[in-house]
Amino acid sequence: MAKNYKMKTVDMPIIPLRGISIFPYMVLHFDVGREKSIIALEEAMVNEQLVFLTTQKDPEIDIPTEDDFYNIGTICKIKQMLKLPGNTIRVLVEGISRAKIKELYQIEPYFRAKIQEAIYSEELREEKDIDATMRLVLDTFEEYVNIGNKVSGEVLITLADIDEPSRFADTVAANIILKPAQKQNILEIFDPKLRLEEIYRILLEEIEVLEIEKTINIRVKKQVNKIQKEYYLREQLKAIQRELGEDEEVSDELDEYKEKLKKLKVSKEIKEKIEKEIARLSRMSPSSAEGGVIRSYLDNFFALPWDKESKDKLDIKLAESILDEDHFGLEKVKERIIEYLAVRQLSKSMKGPILCLVGPPGVGKTSIAKSVARSLNRKFVRVSLGGVRDEAEIRGHRRTYVGAIPGRIINAIKEVKVKNPVFLFDEIDKMASDFRGDPASAMLEVLDPEQNKDFTDHYMEIPFDLSKVLFITTANSLSTVPRPLLDRMEVIEISGYTEEEKLKIARIYLLPKQLKEHGLSEDFLKISDENLKLVISKYTRESGVRNLERKIGQLCRKAAKSKVENPKLESVTITKQNMEKYLGKPIFRYQTVSEKPEIGSVTGLAWTPVGGDTLTIEVTTMQGSGKLELTGQLGNVMKESAKAGMSYVRSIADRYGIEPEFYKEKDIHVHIPEGAIPKDGPSAGVTMATALLSALSKIPVSGELAMTGEVTLRGKVLPVGGIKEKVLAAHRAGIKKVLLPLDNKRDIDDIPQNIRKQLEFVLVSNMDEVLEHALIMDKSEKKQQVKKDEK
Structure with a gap:
């Protein structure tokens, strides 16, 4: 393509501009503040007022060099100069023609170079393709003006009068909103035809962008109008409400x-x-x-604390000291809590365990939950489930009901204000069910670590995360806890305290606590360990220490009364002689067994909710018609054990010289003293079988031993529960030897070591072994029995 312009070399100063591009025929004002640029302006004013203006590549550069500005720019004529405060000059210039730097020969004190100016031929306007391109650009620019509304319509009238292609192209480019790089690109196209084509392409792109902007603008305006409408209506509503009061x-x-x-x-x-x-x-x-x-x-x-939780104190040693400070014994519970803390130190994602503390009343189940909360530095919340019958108590009432409220769990979490407290469900075995639902079933979700992450209360109808809660439940007995609920909990058995343990608890915890509560100094009330033991054994009968604390409180009240009556009194000493004065007559006595062998009388061992006890089973035979009489308020299971023992004795009657037809000719009476107290359970099976055999064979039973175990028709001895409590009772009663089922061997480890040393344990698997140790036979009787066994 032949060039339709020629280049003319001129010499003039150069001023680099920051962020501004100037096209030929364009009038523009800008501020000059750099010393080099001011000198260049002054030089230009001397020399025909012409200056070459080009654009800096990076506007941030304050002192540009040759490489920091473009070679192609615009020769401009300075029309006006105005000095501003701060050594700044405002300049008004008009673009003359595009040009490029041929040779930069001066840098200081200002830029000066030989410039090649482009001069266009007048014949160019007569080319038909140029004319067509100009019309196309004009139509497109008109569309751009109409859509954008950013350019004055007068520009279109001006453009219609321009017939010189280069000037037309530059005027259009000067009125399009472009980025500096796009302007520089157009400025560098010297050929008018190519420049018009580039401008046409840019115009089409800009129109497309403007169309999108217009669509977005309409959408936003609609939204704004809607918001304004809502605001107007709300203001009206407020005004109406104010009028209505x-x-x-x-x-x-x-x-x-x-x-x-x-x-x-x-x-x-x-x-x-x-x-x-x-x-x-x-x-x-x-x-x-x-x-x-x-x-x-x-x-x-x-x-509700949706995102609030207390920070755990994961100090194992501190937790141990807090648990030991608050409770004596309870090693299994303390060990489990320390294990939990250890795991929490290693893994932050562990879900809270669900512990179930099972044991008799007064052993410290509820109070240990408070200690656990203190050792973890967590909030504590307690919900008593005793007598709860309605499922809505747990899961809340639906909002369709009048007066609906959230359930106890969500309510407790709301009050405690953190999502990770220690949550105690007290007396979980005392829940009941009726026509209103089964609260135990509602507890299944709460106490399942896999489900309680999304516990949904009927009132809230929104899942709440309970997985960070440390749930602890308490129960006196597991027999009334539904199996599915029991399966979700980690059961920790808390057995009753021994007399020695009670003595330590009374000395270390209960006595100082009661003295403080009654306003007495620790030296005022004096009681020896021996006399404290008397309080424990003769005035309380329980597995825990609740009644013991009451009796100590009674001593403190009496002592406080004495001090008030006699202010000079320095101390009160409790002795064996004056104990009745303070506590009254002894309430309980522990049964002590007779060491003398007796026929038809055997010492059994029983478990009660307040600890173990000895049970004397008496059997007597009379001439009659084969009736079996059972007295002493025996439950169904115990009656069945007696019948099973009877059948076993009949099966071995010939081995012990018992008449084969005794069950037809003799009436047998089985009685368990303390008839006012209901008794039940299978653990007296071996005791009753032994007593029956002794009464029928007239062979005495050793008075130094006691036994427990369930018996089968074939004479097998099955394991039973409550071994620790039963053995403690045997020790109190002066028993020397205890017969236990073989499968209960593991329970012997739970018995305190000092008591184990004083007793002889015999593990038996069948009735033959029981009878061998229980019955007192001379050598001739034993030989006869061996012969019968061999037959």
Whole structure:
């Protein structure tokens, strides 16, 4: 393609501009502040007022070099100069023609170079393709002006009068909003035809962008109009409410709810549900009943600790010292809590365990839960389940009911204000069920670590995370706890305290506590260990220490009374002689067995809710018609054990010289003393079988031993529970030898070592072994029995 312009070399100063591009025929003003540029301006004013203006590549550079500005720019004529404060000059210039630097020969004190100026031929305008391109650009530019509304319509009239292609192209380019790089690109195209084609391409792109902007603008305007409409309507609603005398703070309340929701860290689904509730409330009259229900619901929602939890104190040694400080013994519980803390130190994601503390009343199940909370530095919350019959107590009432409220669990979490407390469910075995539902079934989700992450209360209808809660439950007996519920808990058995343990607890914990509560100094009330033992054995009968604490409190009250009556009294000493004065006559006595062998009388061992006890089973035979009489308030299981023992004795009657027809000719009476106390369970099976055999064979039973175990028809001895309590009872009664089922061997380890040393344990697997140790036979009787066994 032949060039339609020629280059003319001129010499003039150069000023680099920051962020500005100037096209030929364009009038523009700008400020000059750099010393080099000011000198260049002054030089230009001397020499025909012409200066070469080009654009810096990077506008941030303050002192540019040759490589920091473009070679192609515009020769301009300085039309006006105005000095401003701060050594700055405002310059008005007009673009003359595009040009490029041929040779930069001066850098200081200002840039000066030989410039090649482009001069265009007048014949160019007569070319048909140029004319067509100019028309196309004009039409497209008109469309650009109409869509954008950013360029004055007068520019179109000016362009229509321009027939010189290069000037036309530059005028269009000067009125399009372009980036500096795009302007420089157009400036560097010397050929007018190519420049028009590039401008046409840019115009098409800009029109496309403007169309998108227009669409977005319309959409935004609609949204803004909708918001304005809503605002106007709400203001009207407020005005109506003010006229009606209704609460003016409704909008403030709604804003408060929205602000709280914005700050809350909950899932998207929960936020959407609460937003709907807030929207419903905004459409209701403040005095409406439904509005009150929604307001109550929202208050309950925001009161829950969705993202608040206390920081665990994971110091194992400190936890150990706190647990030891608050409770004596209870090693298994303490060990389990320390294990939990150890795992929490290593793994932050561990779910809270669900511990079930099972044991008799007064052993410290409830109080140890408080100690666990203290050792973990967690909040403590207790919910008593004793007598709870309604499932809604646990899971809440649905909002369709009048006066609906959240369940006890969500309510307790709301009050404690953290999502990871130590949560105690007290007396879980005392729950009941009726037509209102089964609360134990509702507890299944709460006490399942895999499910309670999304526990949903019927009132809230929103899942709440309970997985960080450390649940502890307590029970006196597992027999009434449903199996599915029991399966979700880690059961820790807490057996009753021995007399020695009670003595230590009384000395270390109970006595100082009661003295403090009664305003007495520790030196005022004096009682020896021996006399404390008398209080334990003769005035209390329990597995725990609750009654013992009451008796110590009684001693403190009597001592306080003495001090008030006699202010000079320095101390009160409790002795064996004056104990009745303070506590009254002894309430209990422990049965002591007779060491003399007796026929038909055997010492058994029993478990009771307040600890172990000895049980004397008496059997006597009389001439009759084969009746079996059972007295002493025996339960069904115990009666069945007696019948099973009877059948076993009949099966071995010939070995012990018992008449084969005794069950037809003799009446047998089995009695267990203390008839006012109900008794049940299979553990007296071996005792009754031994007593029956002794009474029928007239062979005495050793008075130094006691036994426990279930018996089968074939004479096998099966394991039973409560071994620790039973053995302690045997020790108190002066027993020397204890017969235990072989399968209960593992339970001997739970018995205190000092008591184990004083007793002889015999493990038996069948009745033959029991009878061998229990019956006192001379050598001739034993030989006869061996012969019968061999036959």
